[in-house]
Amino acid sequence: MKPFVLLSLSAAAVFAVSLAAQAPAGSAAAAPSPAAQANPTPLKPTGGRGLTEVHGIKVGQITLSERPTGCTVILVDGEGVPGGVSQRGGAPGTRETDLLDPLNMVDRVNAVVLSGGSAYGLEAATGTMRWLEEHKMGWPVGAAGVVPIVPSAILMDLGFGGMPKVRPTADCGYKAAEAASYAPVAEGNVGAGAGATVGKMGGGAMKGGLGSAAITLPNGLIVAAIVAVNAVGDIIDPETGQVVAGIRTEDGKGLADVRKLLRSGNLGRRPAPRAGENTTIGLVATNARLTKTEINRVATMADDGFARAISPSHTMGDGDTVFGLATGKWDGQANVSVIGALAADAMAEAIVRAVSKAETLAGVTSAKELGTVPARIK
16 A cells, blocks of 8 residues: 555544544534444545435436437435535526525525536526426525525537437436435446546546545534536545546557556646536535535535546646535534534545446447556546
8 A cells, every 4th residue: 555545544543533523412423323333434535325325315317319418416304505616617607606605694405406518507597496396496586486506517529429419307206206315425427427438538438437435534514415426537546545437548458547647747648638628526515513614615625526537637627626515414523623624525535436436438448448447446
């Protein structure tokens, strides 16, 4: 194991001790269950159920049959929870992100929609709003009923698989909300990640996808992530530093490693990626009780997971966006810095899982086919 991995695990152990020390006497965090004491969850991200490990979160996905694209809906139980966002990419496609600013009034989110289809895919959120309105879930507006709060972000996949006029519509968002459940999150060529590709810094591509990961501490704190990975850059496994998917070698049998190409100046010989045809979009959630300001900070810290697992990230051709939700189902004392650090770890692992679970499709090679999937994920 490389030295930085040992340091990362040590930091996680310190975080766990810090959280336990802060927990109120008599709380679930102060006294883990006998099962948790006997079988503590490793202090590193795992697949498990993914985002639905977080109490109060459901996930529904629709993948269109006419062309590989779709949408992923993250649905919140009850009256909504505090939400936040971090948007660092240079080519974003988003909806209702301004209301997540702590300076603005609305402090509850009912759902978040991640979608393919470029800006057309923002229509999927309209369908999710319709489903929420039918179930009387949203911001109360008196006799007029409710207005569901549904932030959304899209990725560009119109060029994948032909038929660019096939893209997620409001019907997709409605059906995904209807299908939302606490079941383990499906990964790979599904939902918003169905038509995703990666490694386009040199003009080619490998298959991207959707991934999810969770970290559960013995004291009951849960931090999890879900992400649709359509990055212009390579996907790097932070545990080993190895490329999992990205720019191929000229013979197509291996990975060229964009980091080496950039430093050598050899990238210029390859076709440049077309701006705006990429974007990684995701969400982190925790069962901790946080304010709107605090969950915005967690989303900002979680964005570091992009930088750890995507090289380069946050480019002019990516609309990288991370949402955050805090369900407040855990009664321990929340430490925002700890939760944000864990969120970055969970996000990085979810990114690696996204390309590792993807299958070769429409002639675009997957990490599975190339044999580069990390052993812990196989």
